[in-house]
Amino acid sequence: MIESIEISSAPRGRLSTRAIAMPADTNPFGHVFGGWLLSQMDLAGGTHAYRRAKGRTATVAVESMEFHQPVYVGDEVSCYTDITRTGRTSIAVQVQAWVRRHGGDDALVKVTSATFTYVAVDDSGNKREVPSEG
Numbered sequence: 001m002i003e004s005i006e007i008s009s010a011p012r013g014r015l016s017t018r019a020i021a022m023p024a025d026t027n028p029f030g031h032v033f034g035g036w037l038l039s040q041m042d043l044a045g046g047t048h049a050y051r052r053a054k055g056r057t058a059t060v061a062v063e064s065m066e067f068h069q070p071v072y073v074g075d076e077v078s079c080y081t082d083i084t085r086t087g088r089t090s091i092a093v094q095v096q097a098w099v100r101r102h103g104g105d106d107a108l109v110k111v112t113s114a115t116f117t118y119v120a121v122d123d124s125g126n127k128r129e130v131p132s133e134g
């Protein structure tokens with residue numbers, strides 16, 4: 001909805017991934033699939049969690065997924081991530097996706113946000129404790 005456009009606010013967290021939406025990522029109506037965007041966000045959150053966990057993580061939950069604006073072919077999609085909670089074995093990452101419109105100006109438009117939870121796992125896929133920071 002137009003009312004939810006965020007022009008004055010800024011992305012939260014660090015830039016973890018950036019990609020261009022391609023024709024193969026669209027539905028028959030020319031809008032980018034929500035699933036493509038979700039996977040971009042999971043990659044971004046997983047990259048951040050991997051760094052914090054110092055190794056492999058598995059996605060266990062996605063909460064509060066919101067689609068604020070559509071994404072179009074050619075848009076530059078940037079995913080920003082911020083760790084909001086670190087538990088014994090889990091890491092919650094707030095992920096926001098912002099776009100610069102293809103052919104538009106430099107304005108950033110927030111298109112989605114969600115909280116992803118990752119669990120630190122060992123080589124066998126069993127959960128392990130998140131190591132202390134540093």
Ligand SMILES: CC(C)(COP(=O)(O)OP(=O)(O)OC[C@H]1O[C@@H](n2cnc3c(N)ncnc32)[C@H](O)[C@@H]1OP(=O)(O)O)[C@@H](O)C(=O)NCCC(=O)NCCS
Binds near residue numbers: 058059061117
């Ligand atoms: C990751 C996995 C090994 C965890 O094993 P588990 O026995 O389910 O683990 P637990 O129930 O003890 O939960 C582990 C942590 O995740 C958290 N967690 C589990 N489910 C959660 C949920 N739905 N939302 C938020 N956190 C959750 C727990 O609170 C716990 O956190 P903490 O240790 O920091 O307190 C197992 O769930 C798994 O293999 N899942 C599939 C992962 C996967 O394949 N992901 C890719 C999907 S394509």
